[in-house]
Amino acid sequence: MNSLNAIQAKERLESKFLKKGLTLAILSGMFYGLYTAFITLGMSLGVWDDWYGVNTAALSAFTITFALGALGSAVNYSISAVWGLGIAGARGKLGDFFRSLKSRPGRIMVIAALVGGPISTSAYVIGLQLAGSIIVPIAALCPAIGAILGRLLYKQKLNTRKIFGIAVCLAASFIIGLQSVAPEAPPQMMLGIAIAFIAAIGWGFEGCVAGYGTSMIDFEVGILIRQSVSGLAALFILTPLFLFIGGDGFRTLSLIGQVVTDSAAMPFFIISGFFTLYAFSLWYKGNAMCGTALGMAANGAFSFWAPFFCWIILGVIWGQDGWALSPIVWFAAILMFIGIVLIAVNPLTVFSKKKGANAK
Amino acid sequence: MKKPLNFAILKYFTTVDEACADDVIEALKPEYGKFRHLTPKAVLEALFTGRTNGFLEESRYEMVDGELKIYFKAPPEGRATINKYIPD
Numbered sequence A: 001m002n003s004l005n006a007i008q009a010k011e012r013l014e015s016k017f018l019k020k021g022l023t024l025a026i027l028s029g030m031f032y033g034l035y036t037a038f039i040t041l042g043m044s045l046g047v048w049d050d051w052y053g054v055n056t057a058a059l060s061a062f063t064i065t066f067a068l069g070a071l072g073s074a075v076n077y078s079i080s081a082v083w084g085l086g087i088a089g090a091r092g093k094l095g096d097f098f099r100s101l102k103s104r105p106g107r108i109m110v111i112a113a114l115v116g117g118p119i120s121t122s123a124y125v126i127g128l129q130l131a132g133s134i135i136v137p138i139a140a141l142c143p144a145i146g147a148i149l150g151r152l153l154y155k156q157k158l159n160t161r162k163i164f165g166i167a168v169c170l171a172a173s174f175i176i177g178l179q180s181v182a183p184e185a186p187p188q189m190m191l192g193i194a195i196a197f198i199a200a201i202g203w204g205f206e207g208c209v210a211g212y213g214t215s216m217i218d219f220e221v222g223i224l225i226r227q228s229v230s231g232l233a234a235l236f237i238l239t240p241l242f243l244f245i246g247g248d249g250f251r252t253l254s255l256i257g258q259v260v261t262d263s264a265a266m267p268f269f270i271i272s273g274f275f276t277l278y279a280f281s282l283w284y285k286g287n288a289m290c291g292t293a294l295g296m297a298a299n300g301a302f303s304f305w306a307p308f309f310c311w312i313i314l315g316v317i318w319g320q321d322g323w324a325l326s327p328i329v330w331f332a333a334i335l336m337f338i339g340i341v342l343i344a345v346n347p348l349t350v351f352s353k354k355k356g357a358n359a360k
Numbered sequence B: 001m002k003k004p005l006n007f008a009i010l011k012y013f014t015t016v017d018e019a020c021a022d023d024v025i026e027a028l029k030p031e032y033g034k035f036r037h038l039t040p041k042a043v044l045e046a047l048f049t050g051r052t053n054g055f056l057e058e059s060r061y062e063m064v065d066g067e068l069k070i071y072f073k074a075p076p077e078g079r080a081t082i083n084k085y086i087p088d
Helices: A004-040 A044-051 A061-090 A096-102 A104-139 A143-155 A160-178 A190-214 A219-244 A249-262 A266-290 A290-298 A301-319 A327-344 A347-359 B005-014 B019-031 B040-052 B076-085
Strands: B056-064 B067-073
Touching: A004 A061, A004 A104, A004 A266, A004 A290, A004 A301, A004 A327, A004 B040, A004 B056, A004 B067, A044 A061, A044 B067, A061 A096, A061 A104, A061 A219, A061 A249, A061 B005, A104 A160, A104 A190, A104 A219, A104 B076, A143 A160, A143 A190, A143 A290, A160 A290, A160 A301, A160 A327, A160 B040, A190 A219, A190 B005, A219 A249, A219 A266, A249 A266, A249 A301, A266 A290, A266 B040, A290 A327, A301 A327, A301 B040, B005 B019, B005 B040, B019 B040, B019 B067, B040 B067
Parallel strands: none
Antiparallel strands: B056 B067
16 A cells, blocks of 8 residues: 555656646647747738738739748748757757658658648638638637547547536637627638638647657657648648649749748748747647647637737737737636636546645 | 667557566666666656556556655557557
């Protein structure tokens, strides 16, 4: 039988592990918000300002609507991969990167990267263009989809309390997303919503599968696989494809060249690439440590952190208009916090522990 | 070819009945001794993560000279999953 010392030491260790996993998952959502703010800022300066504004380069409407989003995402993921390469190298993990890449878990990470990177990102951008911002709450369904997939694919436990907590988080994400919904419905709204649903499924799949993969592959190695695959696929397949459809295919190299040599926007891409690395690597590690349901719910607070950091960085620091947060968004953030706590902790257990402590 | 460290940690549990983090480090030292991440803290975290994802389960724990040792084992299903993802 274990001594009281052993029981207490074990409880402390268990709690430390859960708190670390939860902290990483919450931080991943915050880094996601920071990356969103910096990439949005970068894509409003220099050549981007011209392309989305006066358009002296005479890019086609399709290119502006679809290909530029893919190009921004491709450059961001590629820079993130370079950050990942440097960090993994400095921490002596490059050998494991090449060894993991050839393994079955490595191939799973590649599939998760392709589904979550180019496929879901494109679906999100296309959905946004077709249906407008109504798709934001649709995409926020990804934590619930991830939790369901975790239950189906990896038999991760889901009880009533966790399901209720996920529902509370989803409701909060919906409330935030609805703030940006435009009053007039675009003509292709249903198609846009359907395509955005692909993004939600893709990100749910990525979080669940890559989280499981990260229980076998080191998270700094896993993220290097993710960002390299996403960056290369977006840069050399997705962006040229969209440019080709938009009639600007012959300009692929020239546009990439203009972006990477743009001294006004590029510093912000370098910053956003850094935050992207931790947004995804901590997401994977948090999911691996907490299980998909809790990890994705804690990460799902990005739907609050993204507008929050856009307000701080673009609104308060950069002085751009229109980024202020409404009181309802703050209310939703508190609701989301309650939902995360509900998934993580059984309130009855906490209550009974406190009662026990008082009795002593 | 040498496996990544995390693979080797999980794979070790398919060869023993149970082990704690210190046992894993001792067993892997000859091949992975130079890896900076072969530390009690990192290995224990890998074992807890393995448990969350169903590869491992806890078998027992005890205090030895004021230090907590948690032993893990790979149940048949976990063992099969490890062997499926990480073949010999």
